[in-house]
Amino acid sequence: xxxxxxxxxxxxxxxxxxxxxxxDELALATRNHGLPLEALRYDVTPPGLHYVLxxxxxxxxxxxxxxxxxxxxxxxxxxxxxxxxRRRPAVTARVLLECAGNGRARLEPRPVSQPWLLxxxxxxxxxxxxxxxxxxxxxxxxxAVDVVFTGADHGVERGVEQDxxxxxxxxxxxxxxxxLVWAVNGAPLPPQHGAPLRLLVPGWYGMAHVKWLxxxxxxxxxxxxxQNATAYRVKTEAHEAGAPVTRIAPRALLAxxxxxxxxxxxxxxxxxxxxxxxRAWSGRAALTAVEVSTDGGDSWxxxxxxxxxxxxxWAWRAWTCPWDAVPGRYEVVVRAxxxxxxxxxxxxxxxxxxxxxxxxxxxxxxxxx
Amino acid sequence: xxxxxxxxxxxxxxxxxxxxxxxDELALATRNHGLPLEALRYDVTPPGLHYVLxxxxxxxxxxxxxxxxxxxxxxxxxxxxxxxxRRRPAVTARVLLECAGNGRARLEPRPVSQPWLLxxxxxxxxxxxxxxxxxxxxxxxxxAVDVVFTGADHGVERGVEQDxxxxxxxxxxxxxxxxLVWAVNGAPLPPQHGAPLRLLVPGWYGMAHVKWLxxxxxxxxxxxxxQNATAYRVKTEAHEAGAPVTRIAPRALLAxxxxxxxxxxxxxxxxxxxxxxxRAWSGRAALTAVEVSTDGGDSWxxxxxxxxxxxxxWAWRAWTCPWDAVPGRYEVVVRAxxxxxxxxxxxxxxxxxxxxxxxxxxxxxxxxx
Numbered sequence: 186x187x188x189x190x191x192x193x194x195x196x197x198x199x200x201x202x203x204x205x206x207x208x209d210e211l212a213l214a215t216r217n218h219g220l221p222l223e224a225l226r227y228d229v230t231p232p233g234l235h236y237v238l239x240x241x242x243x244x245x246x247x248x249x250x251x252x253x254x255x256x257x258x259x260x261x262x263x264x265x266x267x268x269x270x271r272r273r274p275a276v277t278a279r280v281l282l283e284c285a286g287n288g289r290a291r292l293e294p295r296p297v298s299q300p301w302l303l304x305x306x307x308x309x310x311x312x313x314x315x316x317x318x319x320x321x322x323x324x325x326x327x328x329a330v331d332v333v334f335t336g337a338d339h340g341v342e343r344g345v346e347q348d349x350x351x352x353x354x355x356x357x358x359x360x361x362x363x364x365l366v367w368a369v370n371g372a373p374l375p376p377q378h379g380a381p382l383r384l385l386v387p388g389w390y391g392m393a394h395v396k397w398l399x400x401x402x403x404x405x406x407x408x409x410x411x412q413n414a415t416a417y418r419v420k421t422e423a424h425e426a427g428a429p430v431t432r433i434a435p436r437a438l439l440a441x442x443x444x445x446x447x448x449x450x451x452x453x454x455x456x457x458x459x460x461x462x463x464r465a466w467s468g469r470a471a472l473t474a475v476e477v478s479t480d481g482g483d484s485w486x487x488x489x490x491x492x493x494x495x496x497x498x499w500a501w502r503a504w505t506c507p508w509d510a511v512p513g514r515y516e517v518v519v520r521a522x523x524x525x526x527x528x529x530x531x532x533x534x535x536x537x538x539x540x541x542x543x544x545x546x547x548x549x550x551x552x553x554x
Numbered sequence: 555x556x557x558x559x560x561x562x563x564x565x566x567x568x569x570x571x572x573x574x575x576x577x578d579e580l581a582l583a584t585r586n587h588g589l590p591l592e593a594l595r596y597d598v599t600p601p602g603l604h605y606v607l608x609x610x611x612x613x614x615x616x617x618x619x620x621x622x623x624x625x626x627x628x629x630x631x632x633x634x635x636x637x638x639x640r641r642r643p644a645v646t647a648r649v650l651l652e653c654a655g656n657g658r659a660r661l662e663p664r665p666v667s668q669p670w671l672l673x674x675x676x677x678x679x680x681x682x683x684x685x686x687x688x689x690x691x692x693x694x695x696x697x698a699v700d701v702v703f704t705g706a707d708h709g710v711e712r713g714v715e716q717d718x719x720x721x722x723x724x725x726x727x728x729x730x731x732x733x734l735v736w737a738v739n740g741a742p743l744p745p746q747h748g749a750p751l752r753l754l755v756p757g758w759y760g761m762a763h764v765k766w767l768x769x770x771x772x773x774x775x776x777x778x779x780x781q782n783a784t785a786y787r788v789k790t791e792a793h794e795a796g797a798p799v800t801r802i803a804p805r806a807l808l809a810x811x812x813x814x815x816x817x818x819x820x821x822x823x824x825x826x827x828x829x830x831x832x833r834a835w836s837g838r839a840a841l842t843a844v845e846v847s848t849d850g851g852d853s854w855x856x857x858x859x860x861x862x863x864x865x866x867x868w869a870w871r872a873w874t875c876p877w878d879a880v881p882g883r884y885e886v887v888v889r890a891x892x893x894x895x896x897x898x899x900x901x902x903x904x905x906x907x908x909x910x911x912x913x914x915x916x917x918x919x920x921x922x923x
Contacts, residue, residue, distance in 0.1 A: 205574015214583040223611040233602035342816040447711040
C-alpha cells in the first residue's frame, strides 16, 4: 500500500506497478454497491441489486421540506414541490445505467478511485416527468448553453468542497426522454438512488443522472464545475483538458455460467451444451452484434442478440450463445459492437479510468462430468 | 498483489506485510454490499442499504417449484410450499444482522476473504413464522443434537464443493424467536436476501441465517460440514479446531459526522456543539454502555444510550454524545460494553478474521468556521 505518486490537488493518483488496492479504494468498494453478475439474469434489476455510486454521503432529505428550483437564464424561475411534479404527466422508462468508472480496477496502471471491476451497471424502470416541458414553461434563454443539475450531496473532492453538480448541453437537457424521476420499479426512490428526485438522461453514463436533485440552472456559458471540467474527463496526461465523458460506449457482459469458487470466482460447468447468456448495450449508437470467444479472444462466434424492443430503446438487450463444452480450461470473452465500432480487446487506458469498455474475461473450467 | 503464502486446500490465506487488497478480495467487495455508514441514521435499514454477503451465486429459485423439506431424525418428515408456510402464524421482528467477518480488512496481518471494513450490518424488519412449532409437528428425536439448514446456493470453497449448509444446536433452533422468513420491511424477500425463504436466528452472526433455504435436517450427532467445522471458527493457528462462531459480540458504530472527502472518507465538521450519533448492539448479552473518545482512545465520555425497546429486543440501539468541537484534527473512537465485557481497543486477531469487534476509529477535522 505504498504511495508511488503523491496526491496533488485536483489530480487523480495512479497506482504503482503491482500495487494492491489500498484501504481508501476498499472503503469506496465496500460502501458503494455493484450488480452481482448473476443478476444479469433479470430483465429488470430488482431493488437492491442495481449499482450505486455515491460521491459523498447519501444525504438525509426531508421530502416535505424539499423543493426543486428551476433558475438561471430563464424568463420565469420556478420553485416546485414533489406534489407539483407528481401532478405532471408521468412516464416510465426501462433504462440501462452504467458508471463511467466501470472496469477501472482492471486497468494497468490503475487509476486510484472507486475500484469497479465490471459490476457498475443496472437496468431498472424509472418513473418521472419529462424535464423539457418544465424548462419550456420556465422559458429558457435563446442564448442557453448548458443546464446545471445540483444535488443535495456535499463533500470534498481533490481539495474542492462542493455540492455534486453536473452540466448538460442544453440540447441534451431538452431531449423528450430526459426525466425528473421519483420512483423506481414501481416504488418510491430509496435514499441511495436519489430520493426524493433524481435526473435520468438515457444513454449517458451515471454521472449525468444527478441524484437528490435540488436545483436546475440554465447557463449562457459552458459549466466549468469540478465534475465537468476535472473529474469526468478522458485524458492521458494530468495537464490535458481531455474530452468530456458523455454517452455509454458499447459493452457485453456474460452472466457467469455454472457455479463459482468463493474466493477466486472461477467458474465450473458440466460438459455438454452450455447456453452462454448475458446482456449488451450501447448509449451512443444502435447495437449491431455480440460475439463470444471461448479461447481467450483468438476466435469469435456471433451470439444471438435479442431484437431491440421499441418499448424500451434504452434498456439492455439479452444475448445467448450455445457452447459445446468439452472438459478443459477456457477463457470466455464477450464483446459488443454498435454502429460506431467494436468493444476493444486491448485496454483503452486513460488516467481517470473513465468510459473504459475493455472486454470481460471469465475463466471457466469444464469438468469431466 | 504478490502471494506470500500459498492457498492450501481447506486453509485460508493470510496477506503478507504491507500487501494491498488483491483482485480476488476486491471481486468479493464489489459484488457483496455494505451499509454506507451514514445509513446508521435510519431506525430500520431501507431496502438496498442492508449488508449482503453471498458465498457463491444468488441462486435463481422458482417460488412455485420451491419446497422446504423438514427431515432427518424426526418422526414425521414434512414437505411444505410457500403457501403452507404463509398460512401459519406470522411474526415480524426488527433484528440486527452482522457478518462474522465484519472488520476483517483492518486486521494486521489481514486474513484473505471478503474484506469488510465496518459496514457489514443492517437492522431490518423480517416477517415469517416460528420454526419451533414446525419442528414439534415433525417430532424431533429426543437424541437430536444439531439442526442443519441448507440453502440453494452452490459452489466451491477451499476445494470443497457444497450447497451452503450450517448446523445450529437444537436448543437454539427451538428458540421461539427463530423464524422462517419470507418478507423484509413489508415486501417479499428480494433475491439477494434469500427469496423465497430464509432463516433468522436473532443474536447470531449472519452465517447462521441461511438464505434460499430448502432443507431442515435434524441430526443426532454434531454437524461437521465445511461452514461449521472449517470456515466459521475462531482460531489463531491453521491446524487448530478453534471455537465456533456463534453470537454477535458488542459493537458501537458512529454515523460519520459532517461531510466527507470522496477518496479518503475523512470527515469535516464546523466548530461548535456537534451531536455525535450512532448505533450499538450485542447478540450475546444486554448492552450496558457506549463510550466515546475524541482523542484516539486516551479518554472516554459516556454516551446517552437509548433504552432497550421491549418490542425490539434484537434491534440495534441509538446513542448520542454531544461534543464541543474546537478547530483541529481528532480521532473519534466509540466502544460498546455488554454484561460480558467491553469492545477491545486493540485488535483481537484470529486467522480467519471472525467475530472481530475492534473499535471504529474516525478521523475528523474540525474547521475554523
